[in-house]
Amino acid sequence: MTPVELSRTVLRAVRRAVDEGELRVTVPERAVVTVPGPGGCGDYATNIALQLARPAGQPPRRVAEILRPHLVEVAGVADVVVTGPGFINISLRDAADGAAALVEEILRAGLRYGHTDALAGQVIELRIPYEVRAEVVADAVVRIVAAQGGRAEVDHGEPVNLRPVPAPEDPAPLGPDAARWALLHPAAHDRPRITADHLVQRASNPLFRVRYAYARTRAVTRNAAALGFTADPAAISVALGLDAAAPGTAPFSGGVPPSLTTPTPGETPPLTTPLLTTLADHPPTLTRAADHRAPDRLARHLVTVADATLAFLPTVLPFGDEKPSAAHRARLALAEAAGAVLAAGLSLLGIDAPDHL
Template identity: 70%
Template sequence: MTPVELSRTVLCAVRRAVDAGELSVAVPGRVVVTPPGPGGCGDYATNVALQLAGPAGQPPARVAEILVPLLAECAGVEDVVVTGPGFLNISLSSASSPTATLVGEIRRLGAGYGHGDALAGQVVALRVPYDVRAEVVADAVVRIVATQGGRGEVEHGEPVSLRPVPAPEDPAPLGPDAAQWALLHPAAHDRPRITADHLVQRESNPLFRVRYAHARVRAVGRGAGRLGFGAVPGDVPDAPGGLVTALADYPRILTGAAIHRAPDRLARHLVTVADAALPFLPTVLPRGDEKPSAAHRARFALAEAAGTVLAGGLSLLGIDAPDHL
């Protein structure tokens, strides 16, 4: 629930109190909700009881008492506490949106998110030539097939069933992670580029963007820890739609990569997740004098979900997911 939506919810509670005869006031045009001040609690606070006390001819604490049960039964509100002379402190429910449901599922399954039974009980025979790229692709396919309940078996000899276009030169000088990416990111029918571009630490390098996005998620987690708040799945109205869609689409991509023996599909999808996550991550932590709120906890949970998908996908490709980069 956004602050605007919560403001409307509070106004609705005031209107119900007026309609029931518990308050005799004109319903205000707007109600301000803000992060709780000193001595407050919950996600948001409002001084509406103090605002209405004079016109209602009742003490602020009494106005607050009238509004508490009306607010507490509203959808999306988990708890309401009165502090000070009559401030209403509101805690929001975290399990009320599709985004919260998706993030909750990713948090629950962890590295197992996206795993399924599309190939349950099947033995996938991979006959490959004696070629370094074929070996690397087959190795990744075995891991990906296992996520869908299948078992991959690699053999050499004719007739081959998996023959990606060979690399033009030995990728080993790139190092293990960049070499894996150079061989797995292109589709099997494309010739891989074995160049130092895979080592460049800038946005033009897809591997860098994927690993950097994961490292940034971990950095956000360290920052949240220092500020004393954790991740709680919830509604994230300002979340990039592309990020939520990419996370929700991960199981389908993983299944397709397994069925079609195509780790390149997974590699390209990780780039999609990273490109959607990177612009979002700077919004997760509070800025300036902001206090951690339900919105920050929900954003943090979404960021962690992106990190989980990036780490899981990189692991299946045989590539390290660094905490620092």
């Protein structure tokens, strides 16, 4: 079950509770499903009970307990636990099938992965000052809102409702891609840095890591084709079984990119779950970025995806005389899914994703 499918499952649970008279609320248009936060558990969590508590006139935990039996009975759900003030934590029965479905969904959707109709019919007015950063941020917000089914209209009238901290100098000398990243990556209340650091091809540059990770996913696809195998998302369940006992891979944190290192001979690298988690978090990240008019949330998410991707890529291709197996085909599918998410995110920010870097 993918996050999008689980979101629909949560909404169906709300609808059943309303139909049976357990809740008196209007069924919302969307339910945000994301990875559990601190104190949470399971595979996914949702704050739908906190969202419905006030209109229902009941405490959030009570709303969560009403929804719990409607979720437990769903095929594919192993357990539902209520934590904190009313967060609903959901454990799925078969993580392997869920991983395969997630990767298949990403590869099928491509650049449209994470696009929803959550803001369908909504027109959002953005009133900005005449300033370069405000223009770039507004342009990214227009793209992200459109990805959620809404429409954002930009105007320079008063009162201004989108005023990021201005750029200290003209970012144009950085070039279009680095300039946009310099203006979009910091939060709106942070002062952007307009320096040549955005151009260096080193691990210290987040933009380089994101674009390099995407380019490496394209490279492993080309290399796999030369070795005679292609991606197979359905093989992920096999690969997860092979790798269940293997330790996870640490995130890329600087120095030599892991994609330039070599796995230890004789070891079976894991199909790492951190990358699956970051890919699953892409749709709710887009929703939050649209809701808060905050493209910086998407930019920071792409850095997280890139770091997990760079840590994972050394496991994709066979090592030495090793023959391509189902695990390699599964890892290639996951690498291609990561590349699709990176390309989609960069596209929404108006930044190019190069196949070679």
